[in-house]
Amino acid sequence: MPFELKEVGKYKYIEEGSGPNLVLLHGLFGALSNWDDVINNFRDHFKIIIPMLPIYDLPFRKIGLDALVDHLEGFVDLMKLDNMTLMGNSLGGHVALIYTLRRQETVSKMILTGSSGLFENAMGGSYPKRGSYEYIKERAEYTFYDPKSITEEYIREIFETTKSIAKCLNIVAIAKSAQRHNMANEISNIEVPTLLIWGLNDTITPPLVAHDFNRLIPNSTLRFIDKCCHAPMMEQPEKFNEILWDFLVPEKIET
Numbered sequence: 001m002p003f004e005l006k007e008v009g010k011y012k013y014i015e016e017g018s019g020p021n022l023v024l025l026h027g028l029f030g031a032l033s034n035w036d037d038v039i040n041n042f043r044d045h046f047k048i049i050i051p052m053l054p055i056y057d058l059p060f061r062k063i064g065l066d067a068l069v070d071h072l073e074g075f076v077d078l079m080k081l082d083n084m085t086l087m088g089n090s091l092g093g094h095v096a097l098i099y100t101l102r103r104q105e106t107v108s109k110m111i112l113t114g115s116s117g118l119f120e121n122a123m124g125g126s127y128p129k130r131g132s133y134e135y136i137k138e139r140a141e142y143t144f145y146d147p148k149s150i151t152e153e154y155i156r157e158i159f160e161t162t163k164s165i166a167k168c169l170n171i172v173a174i175a176k177s178a179q180r181h182n183m184a185n186e187i188s189n190i191e192v193p194t195l196l197i198w199g200l201n202d203t204i205t206p207p208l209v210a211h212d213f214n215r216l217i218p219n220s221t222l223r224f225i226d227k228c229c230h231a232p233m234m235e236q237p238e239k240f241n242e243i244l245w246d247f248l249v250p251e252k253i254e255t
Contacts, residue, residue, distance in 0.1 A: 003039065005032070005052075011075045012052040017043030020108075021081050022248075024050045025072070027090030027114075027231075028175060029140075029158050034089065037237035038244070045249070046085075051075045053095065055174060056167045063170050064177040069098045076106060085248065087111035089231060090120075090204070094178055100190055110190070111244065113197040114205050114230045117183045118212050121204050133159050143230040145201045187216050194220040195247040197240060199228035221247070 003014045014032055016039050024035045032050050039048050053068050072095060076084075086107050088096035093115025100107045136159045141147035161167050194217050198210035207224065214222040223243045225236045232240045 002036070003032075008078065010054075011071075011078065013075070014039075014048070014050040016048045017046055019044075019046045021084035022046040022048045023076075023081065023084050023086050024048065025086070025088035025092030025095050026050070026053065027088075027092050028055065028171060028178075029161070031154075031157060034231060034234055037241065038233055041237075041241045042244075042248075049079070049081070053092070056161070056164075056170055058170065060166070060169055060173065063173040065094060065098060065174070065181055068095050068174070069102065072099050073103065076103070082106050083108050085109040085111065087113070088115060089113045089233065091116055091174065091178055093117065094181070094183075097183055097187060097190070098181075100192065101186060104191060107192050109193050109195070109248070111195045111197065111247065112213065113232050113240075114199060114202055115196075115209075115213065116178045116205060117181070117187070118216075119182075119205065119209050120178065121206075136162055142203055144235055145199065145227050145229040146235070149235050184212070184216060187213070188218060190217050191219060193247075195243070196220055196222040197232055197243055198222065198224050199230060199232050199235070200224045200226045201228060202230050204230045 003016055006013055006015060022042060024038065026032060026034055032052060035050055042048060051072060054071055058067050084107060086096045086100060093112040094117045096110060096112065097115065097117050100110055137155050140150055140155050140158055144150055196210050196213050198207060200207060210222055214220050225232050225239050228236045
């Protein structure tokens with residue numbers, strides 16, 4: 001990861017650039033490096049902050065979506081963040097939704113990409129098997145339209161994580177927590193402008209889910225990216241960033 005990981009108290013995060021606050025939230029298996037292309041394209045115009053969600057560090061009895069949102073809320077307060085654009089991928093989108101409903105006054109805009117919160121086919125219908133590299137490789141490839149776009153380093157990182165019994169238990173607990181927490185009756189209360197960037201070939205949160213988010217969130221815009229699955233910012237970074245630019249900076253800044 002080319003960016004410095006900072007640490008304040010129990011919080012670990014990346015902070016790059018200067019300008020309005022752009023806070024990015026990773027998914028269940030997401031690494032902070034998943035956002036590298038976003039950082040490189042927006043750091044000259046935004047202060048980009050990526051907190052590490054404590055998916056593997058929370059005590060098992062406390063693990064769940066609420067604990068992750070509590071962690072984000074504490075981080076926002078510590079860093080005195082306000083008027084921020086909040087963007088989340090997959091589980092990170094779910095966290096963004098809950099946080100925004102709690103603290104809508106601190107969020108100016110929201111972006112969801114492949115977000116859970118309505119329906120997700122977690123792990124492609126199964127949960128991580130310890131010690132099976134081929135299984136992890138297959139599951140990782142399931143989240144990309146073109147498996148060739150996945151690096152060996154990315155697969156290895158997930159594999160090393162799932163070798164830990166404690167981490168596997170937390171992964172399963174959070175995935176189940178997300179599946180139980182359907183937000184269909186809540187998200188109509190979100191008032192901030194919301195952009196939905198979705199892979200047209202998403203196998204985890206299919207396009208129908210994106211249409212449901214678009215229908216239920218009043219001030220939302222939906223954009224699809226073709227030949228793209230669950231992590232558009234990684235698989236189609238140029239198209240993703242172009243859509244993001246149009247939303248964040250309607251009058252485009254020349255770069």
